[in-house]
Amino acid sequence: MKxxxxxxxxxxxxxxxxxxxxxxxVEIVGAIDxxxxxxxxxxxxxxxxxxxxxxxxxxxxxxxxxxDVDIMVGGPPCQGFSRLNYRDRDRDNDPRNELFLQYLRxxxxxxxxxxxIENVKQVLTSKDGYVPMHITNxxxxxxxxxxxxxxxxxxxxxxxxxxxxxxxxxxxxxxxFDFSIMDNYxxxxxxxxxxxxxxxxxxxxxxxxxxxxxxxxxxxxxxxQKRMQASDSKLHNHMIYYPAKNVQEMMTYVxxxxxxxxxxxxxxxxxxxxxYTNYLRRLKNDQxxxxxxxxxxxxxxxxxxxxxxxxxxxxxQSFPDNFIxxxxxxxxxxxxxxxxxxxxAEALAKAIMEVIEKNG
Numbered sequence: 001m002k003x004x005x006x007x008x009x010x011x012x013x014x015x016x017x018x019x020x021x022x023x024x025x026v027e028i029v030g031a032i033d034x035x036x037x038x039x040x041x042x043x044x045x046x047x048x049x050x051x052x053x054x055x056x057x058x059x060x061x062x063x064x065x066x067x068d069v070d071i072m073v074g075g076p077p078c079q080g081f082s083r084l085n086y087r088d089r090d091r092d093n094d095p096r097n098e099l100f101l102q103y104l105r106x107x108x109x110x111x112x113x114x115x116x117i118e119n120v121k122q123v124l125t126s127k128d129g130y131v132p133m134h135i136t137n138x139x140x141x142x143x144x145x146x147x148x149x150x151x152x153x154x155x156x157x158x159x160x161x162x163x164x165x166x167x168x169x170x171x172x173x174x175x176x177f178d179f180s181i182m183d184n185y186x187x188x189x190x191x192x193x194x195x196x197x198x199x200x201x202x203x204x205x206x207x208x209x210x211x212x213x214x215x216x217x218x219x220x221x222x223x224x225q226k227r228m229q230a231s232d233s234k235l236h237n238h239m240i241y242y243p244a245k246n247v248q249e250m251m252t253y254v255x256x257x258x259x260x261x262x263x264x265x266x267x268x269x270x271x272x273x274x275x276y277t278n279y280l281r282r283l284k285n286d287q288x289x290x291x292x293x294x295x296x297x298x299x300x301x302x303x304x305x306x307x308x309x310x311x312x313x314x315x316x317q318s319f320p321d322n323f324i325x326x327x328x329x330x331x332x333x334x335x336x337x338x339x340x341x342x343x344x345a346e347a348l349a350k351a352i353m354e355v356i357e358k359n360g
Contacts, residue, residue: 004353005029007066007110009056009074009103013041013335016073016118018323019345021046025353030066032056037327038335045323056102061109069110071352075118075340076100100131104138107169114352115139115169118340121150124165135167144169145176151344154288157187158318158341159195159224162291168352174359181355185347192302193285194222195315198229199238200303211239211329217321228315230322237325237332238311243297250280251305257284283308289316294330294337310336318343 004026008017011031020026030050031042039053052064076099100117107115123131136146146169153162168177198221206215215235220226242248250263260280265271278298283289285302292299292313301308308316310325310332318341325332 001025003027004070005068006071006073007031007069007106007112008042009072009106010076010099011038011042011051011074012338013038013325014045015317015319015339015342016075016116016345017042017046017049018319018342019340019347020071020073020349022342022346023349023353026071026349029069030064032059032064035331035334037331040326041324041332041335044326056099061106066106066110069112071114071116072103072107072110072112073116073118073345074103076103100135104135107139108142111142113171113174113356115144115167116348116352117167117169119165119167121163121165124148124150132167135169139169143172145172145174147177147179149179149182151179151182151348153318153341153344154189155182155186156341156344156347157190157224158288158316158343159190159192160289160292160316160318160341162341162344164340164344166348168348170352170355174356177352177355181351182347185350187343187347189288190222190224191286192283192289192316194224195228195289196308196312197221197285198225199235199309199312199315202235202238203240203304206238207240207242209239213239228318228320230320235311235321237314238309239329240306240309241329242306247280247297248305251282251300254280254282254300256282256302257287258282292316292337294334313337317341 006017006020006026007029008031011033017028021028028046028049032052033039034055036053039051043051050065052059132148139146148165148167150163150165153160170177198217201218202215215238217229217233217235220229250267254262259278260275278290280297281290282300283302290299313336317336317339325335
């Protein structure tokens with residue numbers, strides 16, 4: 001069976017690559033990212049890949065050694081388009097919003113069969129739709145068909161209501177990617193409890209250990225946990241960090257699904273009515289998680305008065321337990337929170353391969 005050669009630009013820790021790797025039908029050739037800790041994580045989990053850490057603006061395609069690429073994937077930085085940054089930066093002039101042009105530069109040279117780009121859903125409407133218009137025009141001029149859509153990770157078995165925009169471009173001979181094909185790869189939704197309940201039992205024990213400790217898990221309690229648990233039932237990156245005492249006290253008032261509005265006003269240092277909606281949000285065990293971020297006091301464990309650990313967050317993102325994260329605590333949280341959920345990427349990978357093979 002043919003193995004597709006994949007490169008991952010703006011790769012982060014490798015969420016998209018892991019999804020493609022899950023198919024068993026790819027060779028991860030290489031990756032480029034600016035963040036050293038993310039590159040270290042990528043290299044650890046994809047040891048055969050050529051991982052280049054640096055500013056893509058300064059990296060020539062020839063210097064990478066990437067050749068015979070079948071599929072190019074990646075997620076150019078999207079912070080400038082995020083609503084969360086609306087008040088504190090000029091999104092129209094944010095230089096991060098031009099980095100997708102560097103992605104297209106690699107497309108121009110490598111001419112892969114297929115292209116997958118991920119971004120926040122706001123990218124489709126920001127600046128009067130400049131980004132989808134530019135991507136479409138650029139790629140059509142180079143012999144590609146282009147389509148894009150917003151997908152929800154929860155529809156593909158990821159225990160998280162995470163919406164993201166995806167662009168799929170194919171060489172003209174393969175036709176146009178119809179996102180309705182993604183319906184064939186949908187999976188029943190997974191709840192937070194189904195994702196992480198097997199980790200709860202080690203809570204009191206895990207609190208006593210230092211970062212880097214590897215824990216033993218009991219038997220999986222759901223089909224999802226069977227998929228996530230490593231063959232040796234070892235749990236990495238599970239270091240428990242409880243927040244300040246006043247935050248823990250606030251969380252005693254917050255039921256599953258509740259947020260800061262459940263906390264008595266006198267417990268806050270200042271009275272505010274414009275707090276971010278998900279501030280101090282406690283996840284609901286019987287539902288998929290809200291969109292997770294990079295480890296701040298935005299979403300809390302459904303049972304304990306703390307944010308999910310790096311590993312619990314990785315489970316919510318559908319990273320298996322044998323995918324190891326490197327770097328400092330904050331760096332690891334960023335790697336997990338910024339990643340594309342592998343199970344969503346896996347569904348896209350299978351759909352793209354299906355279309356290529358049907359029309360090739």
